[in-house]
Amino acid sequence: MNPKSQFISFVTLVAIVFMHGPWIEPSAAQLAPPTGASFGGSMPGSKQVVPGIAWFGVLEDGLEQAKRTGKPILLVSAAPQCSGVPGMW
Amino acid sequence: MDRSFLSDAGVIKASRDFVCIRTATYEDKQEAKFLKKTLFGGGDDLRNFGFSILSPDASRKLKQSNRGPNFAYQDAGQMGADLRRIAKQYSQQKDDAIHGLPQMKNVRLGLNVASCDGLPCIVVHGKDNAEVDRLAKKLDQVIWDDDLMGKFIYASTSNRVDLKPVQGSTRKTGILVIAPNEYGTQGRMIETIGGDVGPSALKQALVKLADNYARPSKSHGSHVRYGRRNGEDWKTEVPVPDRRRGNNRR
Numbered sequence: 593m594n595p596k597s598q599f600i601s602f603v604t605l606v607a608i609v610f611m612h613g614p615w616i617e618p619s620a621a622q623l624a625p626p627t628g629a630s631f632g633g634s635m636p637g638s639k640q641v642v643p644g645i646a647w648f649g650v651l652e653d654g655l656e657q658a659k660r661t662g663k664p665i666l667l668v669s670a671a672p673q674c675s676g677v678p679g680m681w
Numbered sequence: 682m683d684r685s686f687l688s689d690a691g692v693i694k695a696s697r698d699f700v701c702i703r704t705a706t707y708e709d710k711q712e713a714k715f716l717k718k719t720l721f722g723g724g725d726d727l728r729n730f731g732f733s734i735l736s737p738d739a740s741r742k743l744k745q746s747n748r749g750p751n752f753a754y755q756d757a758g759q760m761g762a763d764l765r766r767i768a769k770q771y772s773q774q775k776d777d778a779i780h781g782l783p784q785m786k787n788v789r790l791g792l793n794v795a796s797c798d799g800l801p802c803i804v805v806h807g808k809d810n811a812e813v814d815r816l817a818k819k820l821d822q823v824i825w826d827d828d829l830m831g832k833f834i835y836a837s838t839s840n841r842v843d844l845k846p847v848q849g850s851t852r853k854t855g856i857l858v859i860a861p862n863e864y865g866t867q868g869r870m871i872e873t874i875g876g877d878v879g880p881s882a883l884k885q886a887l888v889k890l891a892d893n894y895a896r897p898s899k900s901h902g903s904h905v906r907y908g909r910r911n912g913e914d915w916k917t918e919v920p921v922p923d924r925r926r927g928n929n930r931r
Contacts, residue, residue, distance in 0.1 A: 631896045633798025635688050639898075641800060641891040644831025645687060645696045646824075647703035649785035649794065651712045654702030658737045661777045664767055665735040666699040668687070668750075669716050669727075671706040671921070672793045672865070677908030678915035679796040679864035680901060681730075 633681070686750045691761035693831070698768035699734075700779060705790055706730070707917035721747050726922045734767060743767055779825060782817040784835040788843040791836025793915070796865025798834060799896040803887075804857040805837035806844065807876075813837045816856055816876055823884040832891040833858075856883070858890050863897065863904070864913045 630636040635644050647668075648654030658665045674680045686692060704712050706727050713727055719742070720731030732753060734744040744763065746753035754760040785791040788804055795802035805820065807813035817837060823829060844850040847859055849870030856878070859868040871894075874886055 629898045629900045631799045631898055632796075633800060635799070635896075637688070639896055641832045641894050641896060643693060643827065643829075644798075645693055645701050645703075646779075646783055646830040647701050648781075648783040649703060649705065649790070649834070651702060651704045651709070651715060653781060653783070654700050655739055657779050657781060658700040658735075658739065661700065661779060662737050662771055663698060663700045663777060663779070664737055664743065664771055665733075665739060666696055666701045666764070667720070667731075667733045667735055668701075668703045669706045669720055669731040670703060671729040671917075672708075672790070672797045673915040673917070674729075674901070674905050675909070676915055676921075677864070677905045677913050678793045678866060679861075679908070679913075680899065680904045681797045 686754065686757045686760050689757035689761060692757050692764065695761045695764035695768065697830075699764065700737075705785070705794060707919040707921050708790060709786060710919055713919045720745070727919065734764075737771060780821050782820055782824075782835050782837065784817075784837055786836075788836045788838050789846075791834055792846065792859065792861045792868050793865035795834035795859075796861035796863065799899070800832065800834050801871065801890065801894050802859045802861055802868060803833045803835050804844070804847075804859060805835070806841075806850075806854050806857050807837070807839050808854050809839050812854060812876070813839050816854075819876070819878065819880070819883060820856065822880045823887065826884060828888050829884065829891070833887070858887075860894070863899070864908060866913065866915075 631638055635642050648657065654665065670681050672678060672681060704716065706716065706729055707713070716727055716731065717723060719735070720733050721728055728747060730749050732746045732748070732750045733742055735742060744753055750760055754763065782805065785794055791802050791804060803820070805813050805816045807816055838844065841852060846866060847868040847870060850857065853873055855876050856874040858871045858874070860871050861868045872890060874883060878886070
């Protein structure tokens with residue numbers, strides 16, 4: 593292998609390692625919890641009230657609607673307190 | 682609380698083909714049984730946050746994470762695509778419009794959740810259950826409009842005592858629009874909409890109230906730190922496992 597080919601092989605190897613190595617961004621599932629100020633809830637970045645997901649807050653009410661309409665259910669359970677302090681998910 | 686998936690425009694749009702339920706963990710014994718079985722693998726403990734997609738009769742889990750949707754999807758785009766794919770599998774029935782007041786279990790919880798979401802809280806206040814139902818039906822006619830979906834947190838009561846934490850509340854019944862305080866333990870009356878309001882005027886009033894609402898900014902760390910210092914202590918219906926509440930409280 594001549595020096596030019598060796599150099600190209602080396603650069604290619606470095607590029608492959610860099611692309612698949614520890615420098616790659618973590619997937620969403622690995623992201624740390626959010627920090628810093630927020631406007632909260634399902635529209636954290638907005639000072640204004642904008643359209644959001646319309647949540648049924650009582651399980652039974654939502655289950656009845658799903659049965660009646662035949663729509664699938666997007667279910668989330670969240671504690672409206674953090675370490676016993678209310679007003680924060 | 683997730684800040685990128687459930688606030689994504691594509692996910693919000695796709696959610697319109699679902700019945701969306703967000704229960705308050707630790708706040709109802711009956712719901713806790715369902716959540717343990719459906720979201721948290723049948724164990725003894727609840728977790729602060731869980732996520733699942735279920736069939737319309739809730740018998741089949743189509744997707745699940747015992748944490749947030751960010752543990753089930755790489756990003757919000759993937760979640761939106763999956764919601765659209767799932768929605769297509771269920772043929773829409775003739776009467777597929779969602780109705781009813783998507784309310785919290787009680788006023789106390791309504792104020793707290795509104796504070797968590799940074800949204801105004803609407804409390805339907807009637808002198809009895811019949812008046813509450815009548816007012817709730819009025820709201821039902823307008824709140825599922827695209828202009829209003831997801832902009833308020835709802836609760837209802839026929840018991841004036843429930844409104845004690847709300848500054849400016851009176852005996853007057855109607856549709857009360859309330860700004861929760863920082864911790865969601867108290868509120869301030871913004872407006873009372875009378876029970877004789879028509880659908881068009883009601884919708885117009887609510888759109889205006891939502892547009893004019895100033896959402897307060899909060900920081901997770903300082904909120905909890907100052908809350909503890911100020912003695913804010915939320916009592917849950919279902920005990921929170923010690924590991925969830927931290928061992929170094931006050």
